[in-house]
Amino acid sequence: MTTLRIADGQVLRPDMTIERADVLVDQDAGTILDVGDVDEGDVGLDAEGDLVIPGLVNAHTHVAMTLLRGYADDKPLDAWLQEDIWPVEAELTAEDVRVGTRLGVLEMIRSGTTCFADMYFDMPAVAEVVEETGMRAMLGYGAITVGQDDEAARQELQDSLAFAKEYDGAADGRISTAFKPHSLTTVGEEYYREFVPEANEAGLPIHFHANETEGEVDPLVDEHGERPLEYADDVGLLGEDSFIAHGVHTDATEHELLAERGTAVVHCPASNMKLASGMAPVQDMLDAGVTVGLGTDGAASNNDLSMFDEMRDAAMLGKLAADDASAVDAPTVVEMATQGSAAAIGVDSGRIEPGANADLAVIDLDEPRLTPGHDLVSHLAYAVTGSDVRHTVCDGQVLMRDRTVLTLDEQQVVQDATEHARALVDRAEE
Numbered sequence: 001m002t003t004l005r006i007a008d009g010q011v012l013r014p015d016m017t018i019e020r021a022d023v024l025v026d027q028d029a030g031t032i033l034d035v036g037d038v039d040e041g042d043v044g045l046d047a048e049g050d051l052v053i054p055g056l057v058n059a060h061t062h063v064a065m066t067l068l069r070g071y072a073d074d075k076p077l078d079a080w081l082q083e084d085i086w087p088v089e090a091e092l093t094a095e096d097v098r099v100g101t102r103l104g105v106l107e108m109i110r111s112g113t114t115c116f117a118d119m120y121f122d123m124p125a126v127a128e129v130v131e132e133t134g135m136r137a138m139l140g141y142g143a144i145t146v147g148q149d150d151e152a153a154r155q156e157l158q159d160s161l162a163f164a165k166e167y168d169g170a171a172d173g174r175i176s177t178a179f180k181p182h183s184l185t186t187v188g189e190e191y192y193r194e195f196v197p198e199a200n201e202a203g204l205p206i207h208f209h210a211n212e213t214e215g216e217v218d219p220l221v222d223e224h225g226e227r228p229l230e231y232a233d234d235v236g237l238l239g240e241d242s243f244i245a246h247g248v249h250t251d252a253t254e255h256e257l258l259a260e261r262g263t264a265v266v267h268c269p270a271s272n273m274k275l276a277s278g279m280a281p282v283q284d285m286l287d288a289g290v291t292v293g294l295g296t297d298g299a300a301s302n303n304d305l306s307m308f309d310e311m312r313d314a315a316m317l318g319k320l321a322a323d324d325a326s327a328v329d330a331p332t333v334v335e336m337a338t339q340g341s342a343a344a345i346g347v348d349s350g351r352i353e354p355g356a357n358a359d360l361a362v363i364d365l366d367e368p369r370l371t372p373g374h375d376l377v378s379h380l381a382y383a384v385t386g387s388d389v390r391h392t393v394c395d396g397q398v399l400m401r402d403r404t405v406l407t408l409d410e411q412q413v414v415q416d417a418t419e420h421a422r423a424l425v426d427r428a429e430e
């Protein structure tokens, strides 16, 4: 057995306590073997003076949108998508998606994220990047039927199902998949009624955007005579493995429904603030027993993929939404970015315990901004930034050692992304 010992760090345990310990990893199985005083195995990563945390789980993103970072800002969701994003996305090639995904994965590895849930186009290209970079991911093709004739609409949903069936378990099990219709408003009811049973029969999780803006709720209520998530439940979308993105404009009835069905919510605070979509009632959801994870959404509505920024935003916005400074506290957001996100997307990561996936990040605490160290969980939520991450490990393999990413050529990735982004925008503006 090949092992990796992460020695002498301060380790964040699943109950949000911190203890000095070594972490021993089985690199063949990609799992954690032991946490404590471990003598066996050579020291693979020195973590003395560092904080060892579970790799962060970005539970909702569109990674290749890194190519559109800063392309269109300061608009609400509908105008942003329709006037700027969808026209340029119509010009995307599979190579653009590959290059943009490499840039996003580079950013994530550098900021301690080891797993992400992606919904986008050209998903085989995303899967290739996951395979080559050693990340873990939960992938799905985002199907949209509005504006399509019946044949094209049905093809969209078939494509989403086919990708999910073909790629589940790829990259030595690091890829899992879901059926991912884009949203409750961009996929017609008849298509949900036809294709959701097939996804359920195939045992596929389902992921979609829901209740993101106030403007989308009223038309859904008018059309279906019930709250959006009641409608989602009627068409079979709310299962135990399913997870929705955003859930900003949700009420108590919907929280109860989500908790009953075991459907998780992925909170995307930065995107919700930037697009002025609103403040999700996160503390209410948690109090109702809903599993809540955290996601960055795409880099064009954030504008980065750092889960540390997302934790801070979630804590700050959660307090404003609840009008209560004690709401969505530091341990809660750290739990959301680790165990909550992992549970939402169905991966056994997000906790440093024997048996769990060996997905870890090591944070350098030797930084004025992180001094003094009264409470390291508070630091994780409010003070650590992505650049404090020193080592990143996924599936037992070291992806970044001493701030050098080992599975990507950083300079090449940045150069390719710059060129592809420029050419993409030129094509769109021709």
Ligand SMILES: CSC[C@H]1O[C@@H](n2cnc3c(O)ncnc32)[C@H](O)[C@@H]1O
Residues within 6 Å of the ligand: 062, 077, 085, 086, 089, 119, 120, 121, 141, 142, 143, 144, 182, 183, 209, 212, 271, 297, 298, 301
């Ligand atoms: C069909 S692939 C995914 C699709 O979603 C778009 N998108 C990016 N951010 C958001 C958001 O906040 N709400 C809804 N849709 C979003 C992305 O640009 C792709 O077109």
Ligand SMILES: [Zn+2]
Residues within 6 Å of the ligand: 060, 061, 062, 209, 245, 297, 298
């Ligand atoms: Zn999204």
